[in-house]
Amino acid sequence: MKGCRPLSGVEVRRVLGSFSGWEEQRDRTLFLLGVTSGFRISELLSLRVRDVVRSKRVVKEIEVKRANMKGRHESRQIYLNRQAQQAILSLIHSMQQRGVWSHDSFLFKSRQGKNSPITRVRAYQILSTAFRHAGLSGKLGTHSMRKTFGNNVYEHMLNLVAKGVGVDAYRETAKALGHKSVASAENYLSFRNEHLRAAIDQFEVCL
Structure with a gap:
């Protein structure tokens, strides 16, 4: 869904x-x-x-x-x-x-x-x-399972990047999901906009 x-x-x-x-x-x-x-x-x-x-x-x-x-x-x-x-x-x-x-x-x-x-x-x-x-x-359905998997894989890869491991988080997530391109994984993970929200929240402090 x-x-x-x-x-x-x-x-x-x-x-x-x-x-x-x-x-x-x-x-x-x-x-x-x-x-x-x-x-x-x-x-x-x-x-x-x-x-x-x-x-x-x-x-x-x-x-x-x-x-x-x-x-x-x-x-x-x-x-x-x-x-x-x-x-x-x-x-x-x-x-x-x-x-x-x-x-x-x-x-x-x-x-x-x-x-x-x-x-x-x-x-x-x-x-x-x-x-x-x-x-x-919230909006939940059968596809929430696949979204959960993709999010967990991406989180794990980000943790590896933070530790200095040479992995491409998007590429590894795309591979795990069976996507043919990294762009597909980027679009798939578009719900991960917490950094953007945090940046927007900071504008209120700066203004």
Whole structure:
């Protein structure tokens, strides 16, 4: 959703504690994977069990095939941190216990139909409910997960720059998001205008 804002670390933790119901594990895993991988919602919903499990273990890097990616000519791989790996493992165990598991099963499986993922509309409804229960406000949607990921990557790169590490924060963020150009990352991070606001606030003191 255009204009969606990212979430702070505190807000992410509040949302993670706001899921409930029969598909609690599925919905929490969707959100956690969204904020730690930066995949678009359509890319997340395309994932199957076989994409995240190899030799009975959750993979350390997840790949979305180019056929399921927006405007790209190649697939993209993203590293999964330990928390995301554990969430996926817990979700698969839940699917096994309920007898809805196979290597071909969609990871974020709908209860409607034999084997299909939840729709993008349903994902939006699920997240909107969690955001509301967490007491969040502002323009939020499924794309807030990707915005959160991009913002976190950029913050980390800025910290490295401050320590004297020779990295280009925009370039590294563009790479993590799968953007083809640095300009795309700059536009994507346009919500980060706190320095501009601070400069404008100073005018009041100077005048």
